[in-house]
Amino acid sequence: MNDSNLEEGTMKNLIITVLFICLLFPVSVLSQEKTDLSKGVNFIETKVYSREDDEKILKLFEGLRVADVSDGMDMVGLPGIGLVDPAIHPDWTSKDLSHQFRGIAITVRYVPTQRKDRPEPGQDFHEWEGNFYNKYSTEAFTDLIKPGTAVIIDDVEDKDIGSIGSYNILNWKSLGAVGVVTDATSRDTDEIEIEKVPLYLREKGRGIRPGRNEIESVNRPVVIGGVLVCPGDVVIGDGDGVIVVPRYVAEQVAIYAREILDRDKEGRKNLYKKVGLPEDKTVE
Numbered sequence: 415m416n417d418s419n420l421e422e423g424t425m426k427n428l429i430i431t432v433l434f435i436c437l438l439f440p441v442s443v444l445s446q447e448k449t450d451l452s453k454g455v456n457f458i459e460t461k462v463y464s465r466e467d468d469e470k471i472l473k474l475f476e477g478l479r480v481a482d483v484s485d486g487m488d489m490v491g492l493p494g495i496g497l498v499d500p501a502i503h504p505d506w507t508s509k510d511l512s513h514q515f516r517g518i519a520i521t522v523r524y525v526p527t528q529r530k531d532r533p534e535p536g537q538d539f540h541e542w543e544g545n546f547y548n549k550y551s552t553e554a555f556t557d558l559i560k561p562g563t564a565v566i567i568d569d570v571e572d573k574d575i576g577s578i579g580s581y582n583i584l585n586w587k588s589l590g591a592v593g594v595v596t597d598a599t600s601r602d603t604d605e606i607e608i609e610k611v612p613l614y615l616r617e618k619g620r621g622i623r624p625g626r627n628e629i630e631s632v633n634r635p636v637v638i639g640g641v642l643v644c645p646g647d648v649v650i651g652d653g654d655g656v657i658v659v660p661r662y663v664a665e666q667v668a669i670y671a672r673e674i675l676d677r678d679k680e681g682r683k684n685l686y687k688k689v690g691l692p693e694d695k696t697v698e
Contacts, residue, residue, distance in 0.1 A: 458635045463646045468518045471648060472562050474668035475516040478675060480654040486671035490663045498656040499639030502597060502616050506607035507653050514652040515593030515612040517564025519643050521636045522555040524569045524577060524627040531625030546624035555632045561590035564649040568636035569598035575626045576601025576619040587611045593651050597638045614651050
């Protein structure tokens with residue numbers, strides 16, 4: 415066999431090998447995708463923002479009301495988006511407006527547990543309870559709390575579970591949380607009002623987490639009152655309820671909302687004078 419025939423044969427073998435690999439590759443990819451899906455796949459990316467970015471955004475939202483922000487959402491083409499079901503309401507309100515908050519979302523999701531809801535015969539209740547808290551229904555998200563954080567909790571709506579109480583919510587505040595929103599319940603609500611931690615909830619609860627729920631994820635997208643909340647979104651709460659601003663439009667929404675609030679303040683100042691009301695912080 416001459417060199418020309420040898421070269422031609424080698425080329426044919428190479429082409430056949432390449433075609434064989436190309437035919438196999440999609441099958442391998444598909445198989446890998448199936449394997450990944452079977453283990454669970456997150457399709458919405460969790461974006462991480464710097465502390466400097468968070469602080470810059472929160473500065474833009476200082477003093478803005480839910481109504482102003484809702485108007486701003488209309489102006490960027492998202493009418494009705496972000497407005498949380500009004501069934502989720504402030505646990506308490508105050509004339510000094512200390513129930514209001516503007517924060518950057520961190521999220522946690524609790525789901526109904528399938529685990530045994532009581533200790534084994536002869537097992538100490540407090541031992542069982544502590545193990546359940548520490549192993550299945552933890553507060554792993556607390557490591558993410560920093561100044562300006564809004565803690566957003568997607569919990570079990572139809573069970574009497576006091577996932578939030580006067581101790582843990584005050585601890586979150588001490589770490590920097592400015593507000594808490596849950597689509598479920600809280601216990602110890604009298605004490606929480608005294609502690610002045612802004613809390614927005616569906617209804618009051620009394621039970622504890624062990625035997626009732628367990629943690630499913632931290633800093634993944636959750637749904638609160640019919641609204642998608644992604645980590646890093648801006649969340650605002652006041653007497654009108656709660657609104658969630660997607661991070662990608664937050665800056666523009668804040669600019670529009672500020673213009674709306676400034677015009678409203680000026681108009682109300684004139685009306686205050688007309689009816690003889692002294693000025694207050696809402697028109698300053």
